[in-house]
Amino acid sequence: MNAQAALSPYSSSAGKTERHETHVLSVLVDNEPGVLARVVGLFSGRGYNIESLTVAEVAHAQGLSRITVVTSGAPETIEQISHQLERIVPIHTVTDLTLDNAFxxxxxxxxxxxxxxxxxxxxxxxxxxxxxxxxxxxxxxxxxxxxxxxxxxxxxxxxxxxxxxxxxxxxxxxxxxxxxxxx
CATH class of the missing domain: 3.30.70.1150 (ACT-like. Chain A, domain 2)
Structure with a gap:
């Protein structure tokens, strides 16, 4: 797929050719109903692609789950996704594991x-x-x-x-x- 076809229609750079990267995001969330739907809704509502998605409880006593999302886009788009995820209330942390390449x-x-x-x-x-x-x-x-x-x-x-x-x-x-x- 060419870079232009992969752009989100909501992207401010639609119509331009940009460098696309694949990133792995680790999202620590409260383990409660509806959290996954809100995360997936953010991606679908903005036209971002999810290449891989896994979810599992990681700390039963604290009621925490980890959502691991593999997504791709221009570096600015990935940064935007991270910031938008951080604003969802039951989310504790969003870590772009790809940035440090230590994962x-x-x-x-x-x-x-x-x-x-x-x-x-x-x-x-x-x-x-x-x-x-x-x-x-x-x-x-x-x-x-x-x-x-x-x-x-x-x-x-x-x-x-x-x-x-x-x-x-x-x-x-x-x-x-x-x-x-x-x-």
Missing amino acids: VQRELAMIKVRGKGENRTEALRLSEAFRARVIDATTESFIFELTGAPKKIDDFVELMRPIGLVEVSRTGVAAITRGPLEM
Whole structure:
């Protein structure tokens, strides 16, 4: 997709070609009904894209959940998204993990591949190279479990496509800052 097609219609720079970046935002929120809807509503209402979204409770006693959002846009757009998220009341912190580049991200995927004979052997060989685990097998297919960086999963899926890719299910990105400091 070209840069112009990816611009939000609400962007002040619509019609201009800009540099687009992918960012991982970590949003610490109160674990209460409607918070996720408000966050997603901000993205949809302003025409921002969500490439990946994960949500889980991270501190039961404090009633906190973490929403991890992968989004892309011009640097100014990403900054605008962060500032708008900060204004939503049940949100405690918004951290752009990409800015310091001191974070680890992982994703889990299940990949179903159909294959017999040579294709079956090739699928197993490639799964070993990617450290994918067979979690289900029939005489005509496999389901592989693969954990890693999103690029690793993308690469594995592309290699399985000509072999007999049937279906892919992905969790979305989970990310955390490196080092001993809290967010």
